[in-house]
Amino acid sequence: MSRALRIGSLGLALCLALPGCQGVQSALDPAGHQAGRIAGLWWLFLGVLAVVYLVVLAGLLIAASRPRRRGVLPNGPSFAREERIERRLTGGLTAWAVGTGAIILTLTGLSYAVDRDILGLTDKAELEIEVTAKQWWWQVKYNDPVPSRSFETANEIRLPVGVPVRIVLKSQDVIHSFWVPNLHGKTDLIPGRVNETTLVADREGRFRGQCAEFCGFQHANMALDVVAMPRDRFDAWRESQLSPAAAPADDLARQGQQVFLSAACVMCHTIHGTTAASRVGPDLTHVASRPSLAAGTLPYSKGNLAGWIADPQRIKPGNQMPITSLSPDQLQGVVAYLDSLK
Numbered sequence: 103m104s105r106a107l108r109i110g111s112l113g114l115a116l117c118l119a120l121p122g123c124q125g126v127q128s129a130l131d132p133a134g135h136q137a138g139r140i141a142g143l144w145w146l147f148l149g150v151l152a153v154v155y156l157v158v159l160a161g162l163l164i165a166a167s168r169p170r171r172r173g174v175l176p177n178g179p180s181f182a183r184e185e186r187i188e189r190r191l192t193g194g195l196t197a198w199a200v201g202t203g204a205i206i207l208t209l210t211g212l213s214y215a216v217d218r219d220i221l222g223l224t225d226k227a228e229l230e231i232e233v234t235a236k237q238w239w240w241q242v243k244y245n246d247p248v249p250s251r252s253f254e255t256a257n258e259i260r261l262p263v264g265v266p267v268r269i270v271l272k273s274q275d276v277i278h279s280f281w282v283p284n285l286h287g288k289t290d291l292i293p294g295r296v297n298e299t300t301l302v303a304d305r306e307g308r309f310r311g312q313c314a315e316f317c318g319f320q321h322a323n324m325a326l327d328v329v330a331m332p333r334d335r336f337d338a339w340r341e342s343q344l345s346p347a348a349a350p351a352d353d354l355a356r357q358g359q360q361v362f363l364s365a366a367c368v369m370c371h372t373i374h375g376t377t378a379a380s381r382v383g384p385d386l387t388h389v390a391s392r393p394s395l396a397a398g399t400l401p402y403s404k405g406n407l408a409g410w411i412a413d414p415q416r417i418k419p420g421n422q423m424p425i426t427s428l429s430p431d432q433l434q435g436v437v438a439y440l441d442s443l444k
């Protein structure tokens with residue numbers, strides 16, 4: 103056992119020494135209770151199975167390197183000697199079988215215990231966030247018992263540190279899978295079915311997640327971030343998201359708002375405080391406060407926003423947003439308007 107642990111910690115040390123192993127997206131850098139239990143189990147499996155592997159290999163090497171006995175034993179066949187060898191072999195094989203059984207049973211029992219422990223958080227959730235997967239982005243709704251205090255964002259989940267949050271998982275089209283490795287294992291999102299998982303973050307940070315079930319052409323561009331923040335900052339953020347969109351502050355943005363509300367954009371997007379109230383695409387009420395566009399495809403910047411609106415199909419071919427033909431002036435206005443929606 104101590105040997106397994108030593109091998110485990112050697113692996114961990116090696117892993118942490120490699121750039122990219124710790125940091126943004128790794129099941130081996132747990133930031134939440136469940137991910138911690140899963141990582142612990144993973145290291146234990148690795149350690150135990152590595153020892154088993156080495157023992158089997160050593161046995162194989164010893165057996166292969168022993169000279170083969172040829173012909174009759176020097177002293178001639180001896181019944182007592184055969185019997186001794188037979189007894190030793192039987193003892194050895196029995197110990198091996200019992201050992202294998204014990205290891206398998208222990209690992210199974212521990213997996214079960216970890217599973218129970220992880221599920222035990224379900225009843226403790228204090229907040230509820232509904233995540234609907236779509237080809238190829240995540241709609242994120244913060245449900246509140248008071249409907250007017252519910253709001254919607256996209257491709258980013260914010261949580262208060264230390265508070266278990268129930269994540270209700272739905273899919274609109276095909277099977278997707280919700281996976282934020284630093285916080286928890288995977289849960290599938292299945293059309294016509296509601297699944298649930300619970301997330302809790304033990305420390306502040308931004309943890310990258312992604313769709314973990316191949317769901318079509320742009321599956322790889324279906325990322326989401328989980329941002330864990332202190333409770334007071336989370337509450338302040340929540341209040342800011344609840345406010346309707348900022349009114350355009352200058353002529354360019356005002357002209358941009360007009361274009362947005364008269365072009366096709368209004369058929370698919372919501373901006374609270376305006377007449378745009380469609381839910382085909384992401385809610386844009388506070389789009390400029392998000393770190394990325396189109397589910398992690400582009401980092402948020404004014405230039406990328408313009409590039410996306412000008413030709414979303416070049417940036418993320420096959421996605422559900424068509425090209426809307428806008429004149430350069432109209433595009434400039436729309437970008438100025440959306441960029442003011444902090």
Ligand code: HEC
Nearest residue numbers: 238239256366367370383384395396397411421422423426
């Ligand atoms: C047919 C529906 C449709 C129309 C019309 C449409 N969009 Fe979209 N839009 C979408 C969908 C769907 C996405 C998400 C694409 C993805 O990430 O796969 C999206 C994404 C976006 C995003 C990125 C939001 C984010 O948080 O990632 C912006 C900004 C945007 N649209 C602006 C516009 C503007 C401006 C117009 C009008 C010129 C427009 N859209 C027209 C459906 C539409």
Ligand SMILES: [Cu+2]
Nearest residue numbers: 278313317324
């Ligand atoms: Cu997906």
